[in-house]
Structure formats: structure tokens, C-alpha cells
Amino acid sequence: MDLKYFTECILEWWGQLSYTVWMYFALLLPLTALIYQAAGKKNRRYVLLAASWFFFFSLSGILLIANILTSAFVWVVGNKLESVNADKSIKRKARKKKKKQILVISVVLLLLVLVIFKYLDFLGLNIVRITQIAGIPFDWKVLGLAVPVGISYYTLEAIAYLSDVYWEKTEAEKSFLNVALFMSFFPKLIEGPITRYGGVPELFAGDGLVLDNVAYGYQRILWGLFKKLVIADQLAPAVNSLYDGDYMDGGVALFAALAFTIQEYMDFSGAIDIVIGSARIFNVKLAENFRQPFFAKNASDFWRRWHITLGAFFRDYIFYPISLSKNTAKLSGKVKKVCGASVGRFVTPAISLFFVWLSNGLWHGPRWTYVFYGMYYFVLILIENIVEEPFLKLLERLKLKETSAPVRVFRYVKLLFIVMIGEMIFRAESLSKGFDMLKCIFTDLRFDVMAENLENIGIDRYGYIPIIGGLIVVMIVETLKEIGVPLRAKLQALPVPVRFGFWYVCIFVVIIFGAYGTGYDVEDLIYAQF
Amino acid sequence: MKEKILEILTDLRPDVDFENEKALITDNVIESFDIIELISRLGNEFDVEISPKELTAVNFDSLDAITALIARLVEEEED
Numbered sequence: 001m002d003l004k005y006f007t008e009c010i011l012e013w014w015g016q017l018s019y020t021v022w023m024y025f026a027l028l029l030p031l032t033a034l035i036y037q038a039a040g041k042k043n044r045r046y047v048l049l050a051a052s053w054f055f056f057f058s059l060s061g062i063l064l065i066a067n068i069l070t071s072a073f074v075w076v077v078g079n080k081l082e083s084v085n086a087d088k089s090i091k092r093k094a095r096k097k098k099k100k101q102i103l104v105i106s107v108v109l110l111l112l113v114l115v116i117f118k119y120l121d122f123l124g125l126n127i128v129r130i131t132q133i134a135g136i137p138f139d140w141k142v143l144g145l146a147v148p149v150g151i152s153y154y155t156l157e158a159i160a161y162l163s164d165v166y167w168e169k170t171e172a173e174k175s176f177l178n179v180a181l182f183m184s185f186f187p188k189l190i191e192g193p194i195t196r197y198g199g200v201p202e203l204f205a206g207d208g209l210v211l212d213n214v215a216y217g218y219q220r221i222l223w224g225l226f227k228k229l230v231i232a233d234q235l236a237p238a239v240n241s242l243y244d245g246d247y248m249d250g251g252v253a254l255f256a257a258l259a260f261t262i263q264e265y266m267d268f269s270g271a272i273d274i275v276i277g278s279a280r281i282f283n284v285k286l287a288e289n290f291r292q293p294f295f296a297k298n299a300s301d302f303w304r305r306w307h308i309t310l311g312a313f314f315r316d317y318i319f320y321p322i323s324l325s326k327n328t329a330k331l332s333g334k335v336k337k338v339c340g341a342s343v344g345r346f347v348t349p350a351i352s353l354f355f356v357w358l359s360n361g362l363w364h365g366p367r368w369t370y371v372f373y374g375m376y377y378f379v380l381i382l383i384e385n386i387v388e389e390p391f392l393k394l395l396e397r398l399k400l401k402e403t404s405a406p407v408r409v410f411r412y413v414k415l416l417f418i419v420m421i422g423e424m425i426f427r428a429e430s431l432s433k434g435f436d437m438l439k440c441i442f443t444d445l446r447f448d449v450m451a452e453n454l455e456n457i458g459i460d461r462y463g464y465i466p467i468i469g470g471l472i473v474v475m476i477v478e479t480l481k482e483i484g485v486p487l488r489a490k491l492q493a494l495p496v497p498v499r500f501g502f503w504y505v506c507i508f509v510v511i512i513f514g515a516y517g518t519g520y521d522v523e524d525l526i527y528a529q530f
Numbered sequence: 531m532k533e534k535i536l537e538i539l540t541d542l543r544p545d546v547d548f549e550n551e552k553a554l555i556t557d558n559v560i561e562s563f564d565i566i567e568l569i570s571r572l573g574n575e576f577d578v579e580i581s582p583k584e585l586t587a588v589n590f591d592s593l594d595a596i597t598a599l600i601a602r603l604v605e606e607e608e609d
Contacts, residue, residue: 168583300561315562319566323569324582349562352566385563
């Protein structure tokens with residue numbers, strides 16, 4: 001083969017590096033695993049760090065420096081915080097004050113870097129809008145800065161780590177290379193899950209490959225590829241054409257809301273399966289990010305099952321600190337005095353929730369649709385918590401049990417509607433377009449023209465077969481998991497030929513029905529852009 | 531102290547069997563809204579300050595764990 005052509009091919013493939021391309025799971029991952037195994041216990045973490053930096057460099061080039069500098073900063077500050085913790089010559093109160101100063105300045109600096117890379121143009125352009133209204137001359141040249149891959153994830157991990165050292169929940173890491181590996185570990189770099197430093201001791205242990213972990217890893221990767229390639233990516237062209245289009249009737253808008261909800265869940269949870277599987281090959285147990293979210297009983301419960309590690313980050317590092325701060329307690333006490341305890345008890349969670357959901361919206365990126373998405377859940381979750389008690393009393397009056405079928409159906413339909421509307425605004429090209437879609441669901445819901453309108457969205461009649469078939473499989477698996485059936489253990493207990501037969505069938509299903517190759521573009525991971 | 535804490539807990543969530551439940555946080559039996567209300571009531575009752583540092587499953591998973599936490603914090607306040 002012509003060497004030049006071969007090199008060009010490799011570079012072209014390399015340009016598309018992501019978790020769902022064969023080059024990742026069939027080349028980079030096994031090659032790293034081989035070198036990792038050969039390197040011996042002492043050197044294995046260096047192999048992982050080299051692979052992670054190589055992965056980072058392949059995706060973001062020289063911006064790798066931003067990640068390394070952040071790691072160095074976090075390493076230095078973590079050790080500084082610990083030295084203050086240990087310095088008993090300073091009185092407790094003075095020590096606490098000093099630590100707090102260090103933590104606040106560090107968190108501000110970490111956020112500043114994130115803002116510069118991700119939000120500067122958004123801020124600039126919105127200041128232009130405000131100054132235009134006020135008649136003040138101000139101009140902003142769009143910078144269009146390239147963003148280091150995974151910055152939204154590793155910045156939160158850095159904040160969590162420093163806060164944990166501050167609270168003495170975790171010890172500061174003495175080794176810079178360990179911090180650097182934690183901040184760049186390639187399986188979790190692009191999409192999370194947002195990992196706590198204390199949660200991954202295996203990352204630094206350097207233990208050799210374990211057959212069961214490697215098998216689990218690749219089985220999990222296969223399951224992720226199934227969700228991503230057979231369902232999410234098959235739906236992607238339709239979702240793109242629906243949201244890019246101008247006209248829409250209510251039926252199509254409803255379909256668009258449902259289609260994107262499915263696409264996003266299969267895309268993100270599929271990617272997380274690949275991530276968790278990849279890490280497990282190196283014995284690292286990353287936190288689960290999804291737990292059957294569509295079995296939730298309400299929006300709060302949904303968020304304890306969907307993007308779990310992001311919700312847990314906001315709970316531990318925003319919700320609790322704000323809720324437990326003296327200023328919030330003072331304000332809450334005043335409101336309790338004026339309005340009574342029944343109203344007052346919602347003041348503290350309302351203030352904290354507001355900041356949680358504002359941060360959640362903004363974390364997804366510099367767009368007003370995301371800010372709205374955050375505020376949408378802020379309002380809904382607050383209302384849910386306020387009306388939960390009266391709702392339960394109403395059920396008692398009606399002599400209905402919480403677990404009865406009508407109540408469960410009502411809750412499920414309500415949740416599905418809430419999630420779909422949220423996702424529709426989230427995905428919309430702009431807020432006004434999202435509102436138009438929402439409006440036409442209520443004013444122009446005609447199912448008679450729906451079939452006709454859905455003909456030209458990029459999926460033919462046969463295209464729905466793998467999507468619907470795939471969804472049925474996922475629904476069965478999720479139901480079994482929800483009721484506690486240990487699926488993998490049951491599979492492992494099967495006779496070897498049946499077990500291997502099963503996995504071969506799965507591989508062929510992904511190869512035959514997956515959306516890749518000629519006629520398909522490699523679909524970016526949705527959560528990689530956040 | 532334990533009886534008083536049990537009284538506060540039962541008042542907050544009458545549906546939970548606090549005497550036998552050993553994974554209040556781990557199994558999401560009590561949630562973030564309950565936790566901050568609980569902390570506020572415990573703080574007022576025993577005159578202690580519970581910081582985010584103490585918010586771990588180890589300290590809040592059971593009635594005994596919560597009692598041990600409050601006892602420790604009361605002792606620290608007295609120091």
C-alpha cells in the first residue's frame with residue numbers, strides 16, 4: 001500500500017477520534033492495555049498518564065497545556081491546604097479562615113479559566129445587547145476560542161477535590177503525576193462521570209489486568225455501542241432535520257421532543273457505558289451516571305437517576321454549603337417569623353436550589369436555552385416539593401395508595417411530559433424557536449398530517465425497525481435492572497457456547513444495524529460539547 | 531439525646547422506621563430537602579453547628595450514627 005495514502009487515512013481517522021470509533025475501542029484501548037500490562041506495577045500509572053495525554057493531544061492539540069497547568073495548580077493548592085490543616089501553631093478559627101481564603105481564591109481562578117475558554121463570547125455579546133439598549137457604544141469581536149476537551153468536567157473534579165481537602169474528607173495527593181492522571185484519565189475525559197478523587201484508588205494502584213474486568217469492560221462497551229450506534233445515531237439525522245427546520249405542526253413538535261429525549265438518553269448513557277467499560281479494563285471502577293431514570297416518580301427523583309454525578313456535585317458543593325451557611329439560616333429565620341414555619345421551611349432549599357439549577361443550566365454551555373432549562377427544573381422541583389404533602393393528603397382522601405396503578409400512571413405521564421418539554425427547549429436552536437414548538441403542541445396538534453410531515457426527515461420506514469427494536473431491548477433490560485435482576489451474573493452462569501454465541505450475536509447486531517460507514521457521518525457525542 | 535433525635539427524625543419523616551433503617555443516605559431514604567431541615571432542627575436543639583464537612587453517609591446513615599455525630603459535636607463545642 002502507498003505509504004502516503006496509508007498515513008493520510010490514519011490521520012483522517014485520527015481526526016475523528018472519539019469513544020465510538022473503532023480506532024478507540026479496537027486500537028487505542030487494547031494497545032494501551034497491552035503496554036499497561038507489560039510495564040509492571042510501578043510504571044503502569046505512567047502508561048495511563050501517557051495514554052491520557054496522548055488522547056488529550058489528539059483531540060485538543062497544544063491546549064493539553066491548559067490541562068497540565070490546571071493539574072499543577074490543583075496539586076500545589078491541595079498540598080498548601082493540607083499544610084494549613086496540619087499547622088497546629090495557628091488557632092483553629094484562624095486556620096479555618098486561612099484555609100477558606102485559599103479555597104475561595106483557587107475556586108475563583110479555576111472558574112475564571114473555564115469562563116475565559118467557554119463563556120467569554122457569550123458574555124461579550126450579551127453585554128453588547130445591554131449596552132445597545134442603554135445607548136452606550138460597546139463592541140465585541142467574537143474570539144471563537146478553541147476549548148480544551150473535557151474542561152467542564154475536569155474543572156468540577158478539581159473544585160470537588162480541593163473542597164474535600166479543605167473539609168479534610170480526603171488527604172492531599174503528594175504526587176503530581178497522580179493528580180495529573182486523575183485530571184486527564186482518558187476514559188472519563190470527554191463525558192465524565194464527574195469523579196471524586198477518593199473514589200478511584202485503583203487508578204494509582206498499578207494492578208495488572210484481570211480477565212473478568214477486561215471481559216466486563218468490553219461487554220459494557222458493546223452495550224454502549226449498541227445504544228449509541230443502533231439507536232441514538234440512527235435517530236440523529238431525523239432529530240437534526242426536525243430541529244433545523246422552520247415549519248412544524250404540534251404532532252411533529254411532539255415527535256421531535258420524544259425523538260431527542262430518546263437520542264440524548266441513548267447517546268449519553270451509551271457513551272457512559274463505554275467510559276465505565278474502558279476504565280474497568282484498567283480495574284478502575286467509575287461511578288454510575290444513570291440508574292433507570294424513566295422509572296423515577298418525579299422530577300427530583302429523575303435527577304437522582306439521570307447524570308447522577310453532576311447532580312451529586314451540585315448537591316455536595318453548592319446545595320449543602322449554601323443551605324448550611326449562616327446568611328441563609330438568618331434569612332430563613334426572618335421569613336419563618338414573618339410568614340410562619342410552613343412557608344419558612346422552603347426558603348433555605350429555594351435559595352440553594354436556585355443556585356444549583358442556574359449552575360446546572362450554565363454548565364451545559366453559553367446559551368440561553370440552557371439557562372432556561374436550568375430555571376425550568378428549579379421551578380418544577382420547588383413546586384413538586386411544596387405540593388408533595390398536600391398531594392399525599394389528597395390521595396388519602398381519595399383512598400388511593402401511592403403505589404396504585406392510577407397514581408403511578410399519572411406520575412409517569414407527568415414525568416415524561418416534563419422531561420420531553422425540558423429536552424425540547426434544551427435542544428432548540430434558540431429560546432424563541434423552542435417556545436414556538438411548545439406553543440404549537442397546544443395550538444396545532446393534528447395527527448392527520450403527522451405521518452406526511454414525518455416522511456422527509458431522514459428515516460425511511462425500514463429505518464425505524466432497528467430504532468424501535470433497540471428501544472424494546474433497552475426497555476426490557478432497564479425493567480429487569482429496576483426490579484433487581486442480576487443480568488450479568490445470569491449471563492455469566494450460562495454454558496460457555498451459549499454465552500459466546502450471545503456476545504457474537506450482539507457484535508453482529510451492532511455491525512449490521514449500527515449507523516456508521518458509508519452514508520453516515522460520525523455523530524459527535526452530545527455531552528462532549530458541554 | 532438519642533430519644534430526642536429520634537423524635538425530631540420521626541416528626542420530619544413519619545413514614546421511615548428510623549430505629550431499624552441503617553442506610554438512610556446510601557439508599558436515598560432521606561433526601562437533600564429532609565437533610566437540611568434535619569440539620570437545622572438538630573442545630574437548634576443541641577446548639578451545635580453542622581458544617582458541610584460532616585455531611586457524609588457515615589454520619590447520617592442511621593439513628594446511631596447521627597447520635598454519635600451530635601455527641602461528638604457537643605463535646606467539641608464544650609472544648
